[in-house]
Amino acid sequence: MTMYETYNQALTLHPDFFDPIHRKAKIVMEPGDPEFVKVSYYDEIPNVRVGEDGVVDFYLYAPDARKVEIGCLGGFAGNGRFALDPDGKGGFAGSKKFHYGMHYYHWFVDDVQVCNPTAGVSYGCFSVINTFEVPEKEDDFFYVRPVPHGTISICKYVSGVNGHVKESYVYTPPGYEKPENSRRQYPVLYLLHGVGENETGWIWQGKLNFIMDNLIAEGRCQEMIVVMACGYAFAEGEDPVFYPGDFDRELTEDIIPYMENHYRIKRGREHRAIAGLSLGSAQSALSVMKHPGTFGALGIFSGVFMEPLDTIIREETDRPHFIFLSCGSEEPEIRKEQEHYAVQLEEAEIPVLHKTYEGYHEWQVWRKSLADFVPALFGWKADTGKGTVDGRKWAALEDRKSTKEQLYRQSREEQMLFFNPVYKQVCFETDEEGRPAGRYIDSQPGFVYMGEGRVQISLYAPGALRAEVDVFDCGRISLQKDQKQPGYWCGVMEDVEPGFHYVTFSVNGTKVLNTQAPVGYGCFQSINYLDVPDLVFDYHELRNVPHGQIHMDYYTSSQTGRIKLCYVYTPPGYDALDGKKYPVLYLQHGGGENEIGWLRQGKIANIADNLLAEGRMEKMIIVMNTGYAFRADGTSHPAVGSFEEELVWDCVPYIDGQYATIADKWHRAMAGLSMGGMQAQKIALHHTELFASLGVFSGGFVIEDKEEDYRELLCHADRFREEMDLLFVSSGTEDHFYKRTVANVDKVRAEGVPVKAYFAEGRHDWNFWRRSVVRFLQNVFRRQAYNPYLPSWEYIPDGEPYVFDGRVYVYGSHDRYNGHVFCLGDYVCWSAPVEDLGNWRYEGVIYPKTADPLNADGKMCLYAPDITVGPDCRYYLYYVLDHVSVVSVAVCDTPAGEFTFYGYVQYPDGTRLGERQGDQPQFDPGVLTEGGRTYLYTGFCPRGDGSRTGAMVTVLGADMLTIEEEPRLVVPGCEHSAGSGFEGHEYFEAASIRKVGADYYFIYSSIVMHELCYAVSREPDRGFVYGGVIVSNCDLHIDSYKPADKPMAYGANNHGSIVQIGEDWYIFYHRHTNGTWYSRQGCAEKIRITEDGSIPQVEMTSCGLNGGCLRGGGEYGAYLACNLFTDTESVYVGDDRFPKIMQDGRDGDEEPGYIGNMKDHATAGFKYFDCKNVTGIGIKTRGYADGHFEVRTSWDGEVLARIPIRYSNVWEEYSVPVHIPDGPQAIYLTYRGEGNASLLSLILKTGEQL
Secondary structure, three states: OOOOOOOOHHHHOEOOEOOOOOEEEEEEEOOOOOOOEEEEEEEOOOOEEEOHHHEEEEEEEOOOOOOEEEEEOOHHHOOOEEEOEEOOOOEEEEEEEOOOEEEEEEEEEOOEEEEOOOOOEEEEOOEEEEEEEEOOOOOOOOOOOOOOOOEEEEEEEEOOOOOOEEEEEEEEOOOOOOHHHOOOOEOEEEEEOOOOOOOOHHHHOOOHHHHHHHHHHOOOOOOOEEEEOOOOEOOOOOOOEOOOEOHHHHHHHHHHHHHHHHOOEOOOHHHEEEEEEOHHHHHHHHHHHHOOOOOOEEEEEOOOOOOHHHHHHHOOOOOOOEEEEEEEOOOHHHHHHHHHHHHHHHHOOOOEEEEEEOOOOOHHHHHHHHHHHHHHOOOOOOOOOOOOOOOOHHHHHHOOOOOHHHHHHHHHHOOOOOOOOOOEEEEOOEOOOOOEOOEEEEOOOOEEEEEOOEEEEEEEOOOOOOEEEEEOOOEEEEEEEOOOOOOEEEEEEOOOOOEEEEEEEEEOOEEEEOOOOOEEEEOOEEEEEEEEOOOOOOOOOOOOOOOOEEEEEEEEOOOOOOEEEEEEEEOOOOOOOOOOOEOEEEEEOOOOOOOOHHHHHOOHHHHHHHHHHOOOOOOOEEEEEOOOOOOOOOOOEOOOEOHHHHHHHHHHHHHHHHOOEOOOHHHEEEEEEOHHHHHHHHHHHHOOOOOOEEEEEOOOOOOEOOOOEOHHHHOOHHHHHHHOOEEEEEEEOOOOOHHHHHHHHHHHHHOOOOOEEEEEOOOOOHHHHHHHHHHHHOOOOOOOOOOOOOOOOOOOOOOEEEEEOOEEEEEOOOOOOOOOOOOOOOEEEEEEEOOOOOOOEEEEEEEOHHHOHHHOOOOOOEOOOEEEEOOOOOEEEEEOEOOOOOOEEEEEOOOOOOOEEEEEOEOOOOOEOOOOOOOOOOOOOEEEEEOOEEEEEEOOOOOOOOOOOEEEEEEEOOOOOEEEEEEEEEEEEHHHOOOOOOOOOOEEEEEEEEEEOOEEEEEEEEOOOOEEEEEEEOEOOEOOEEEEEEEEOOOOOOOOOOOOOOOOOOEOOOOOEEEEEOOEEEEEEEEEOOOOOOOEEEEEEEEOOOOOOOOOOOOOOOOHHHOOOEEEOEEEEHHHOOEEEOOOOOOEOOOOOOOEEEEOOOOOOOOOEEEEEEOOOOEEEEEEEEEOOEEEEEEEEEEEEEEEEEEEOOOOOOOOEEEEEOOEEEEEEEEEEEEEOOEEEEEEEEEEEEEEEEEEEEEEEEOOOO
């Protein structure tokens, strides 16, 4: 028996499994080798198999049944039932010849209508329903053919009609994502489903994407975007007649604006068409009638209500360019009505085409209708802008939220067959004039969560003798007949554990699907599942956050010759053509599941959306594939097949060609659960040239077994660190693999190999795998930490770093790019997890300058602040405005604001500090709270002003405002430093205080400004002794790589402090950009506090918070240069002769930084890179320049390569071969030539990249 169907895949695909296999697997533990897990497959009798000449074989294993029958739903398949014969082994089998077409059908077990979980399912008739397809001919217009394939994207929006989160499916033609089409716009067709179906219908039953692919490949239609939405817009308490709510409003006010703001769609009615089948045709006609200036063409397929055409015909202006009418040959009433309207439309001189196809009210008619309708679209003359939708509406729509109650309900119910289910049935009726007037009747959901672990379970099975339900890991109960709702069986399951559970139902002893409950694919079959709210873990829940998109992508397997479907998640804001590139995670399902597992059971899109919204993970692309790939000749591995070869040879190249990926190993990861974890380990460790990160969830982490030996990598720390970036392993305590996994992790760690492990209470189930992936996503692709540590377009100097609740928060002033003075912005805050210092999150404005009563007009600037936690555990922000000499205080309950004004530091009599005679002007407060006392340090001491003595400390009481001890000197200024030990490094500004052990460290900017110095005391208010320089923002005094008196950057004032993050200490400081003093950016360096308490001065680097060198491969922004100089030395910034860090645009524009004004002899230095096999180097430049860049590994070292550049007014890449020695290296680029170059980036290329 073959594993795959032999017919064209368009005939066998279903939403629960694109390319079904007819085998199941079992796991066998090898007695002689506890490390070795053997997975073996065995054949399964297909429940439905279409043979030659339309003969269909049916089979059902139902050992408790007396009889089994098949019943179809009309059309050419008929309405009667036919019986299957018992095979004497507990099964029933039979065959029957069917007319071609896609057929809905039911199974009947002892006269009870059921849905078979091991036969293909779709969504129709308002429920999960079995389907099969009989081909009309050997090759057909909707078949999967070897042509370029478009992409189906699944988009989320919030309906303005009922507040529900809805999904739409969007087809984009082949090449839409290619750079050569970046400026191209496309016409759009809105395509609606029929009653009882939903947004998935045109994809899975209609095969729209393959129809469009084939038409485009044959040149028979224009390339266009097609949007398929869910046409149900029921509002709470509404009892609509015929039309299921005000979908017209949702279409025109929500869907069209969303699409035109997220896709490159041509505006105007001449570029916009709408069509639908059955109910969808009536909705389409209604929208054209109500909005004649919006749509240029209309398609009515098997139209059930065409009266809107009367109004359209009477319209004098904005008439459709084209109307298409179609129906089946066995729809006589519809055909007659369409013939009538075709005549009227012709008489009104509205172009019309009327077609009749063999068939009933069914998909074979509607597919052919689409194939004839689409070629006629968008060839007419333009209407010059009519019908353009106001894009400004979308700004309000982006902020629309669903209620918590609605999100809670939808999180329980979302599934692969229907994202936002409606539990309805339609009662077909007509009014007095014979027009459709059907009503929608509520049906009972399969699961209703009642709270406190109680779930009401309902199953529609009229005529059943018994019905049972098994909730995995929670138990089995018998359902009872519902006395109030005939045909229903119901019961309440008690003590259901929070989280995900597979659920199986049986009727009269035969396993069935509950058609009104969520359906996934697991245990090698379609299967119901239940999601019980979890108060502790809810990352998988829908939230009011920006949503990414899911894409359906198709590629050809070199191993099987078959088309593979993979689902691809892209994060919010992803645009393949905006120049941004993303890392990629390949995420695999477990045995018995498939490509939809992580999407629908794992809810990975919700998890990623929520983690991104909290700033807890990197933006990335996530690829979900089916892990089954078996060659027809039987040569594939018996357990894991040939998926390794398929992924490496076919999928990875496809994804890199289709999406904006960073196509190197350091930005490519693989992870999986159970069987997928085994595959992930095998593939990632076999292909370290492709993958540097690995996640194994409940996958039996292996060091060596009968087939594999990973010891060379997993037992040699140096080799591992060269090849891998992350190894993450997880297992639940109740998992069969738990003990073995823990033991192997311990072995690997004992060899010095770093392993991120997650061992916690849990089973081998989706609840544990969701938790695992949440932790994995927060660790994979952790950004390297750079200097500056914030985005290149952010200007936060004077940084005061603190660690609160596992995050580093930085509080500073706020400069502007191209600012004319210091500190023009409001206070904002950024934070990062202590374990991921490259992943900074913008916390927003925490305190606007107008919040201070002295600055209600906002004319004064907010100078450098500091923060402390008061005795009441609230956060107090101390600051000074630029034109007053008092200290203001704001307060907040959380470290990230928003802070509110609290008061002014004052003497007990109410006089504000700084305003009493004899007070020194207040400036740059630093604060430290111990018990009920807060030490406030302030002062500004420029050269030549003897009235200012130095940094002063004032002690405040528990109210954080009132002075208890008056100001006293702690560190002298330059006019009062004689004999103090501070000579040459006297206090200038930037007071900051930290306690390290028993010592108090006072950090400050010295009189020379560019350096941050420190003084130490055992008391917070006296006895400080000068310690030394911690950092200089021009690297003066450092002699480890150049003469001590040689400046390596253009410095100026400095401000910052030290902080302990984990086991390490860091100094935060700032640098100067744009050739001015007023556009400063925060930087940080790791420091060492020696046993005697001293802090040796550290170099400025490009890798500050990274914990080590940057990776010696990939592209790095030139703004990361830590050294910037010419052959004319200068300590201070401000000369137009010098190169400078710049950006395009205005302040706040998220434009990448670059180095401008690179003239002859200008040098940019980057420190440090961990180089290995670097064989090429590239740069991106622009500007009026003609010359070359010299490449060195030290500022005065040997020239290793020269990169020629030429004049260009756009960024151009140039590269040359080079040999960079392995190990930690600096890279220096010196321009030699004429003109003025700008440098955007540095690119290090390794052997495999070349």
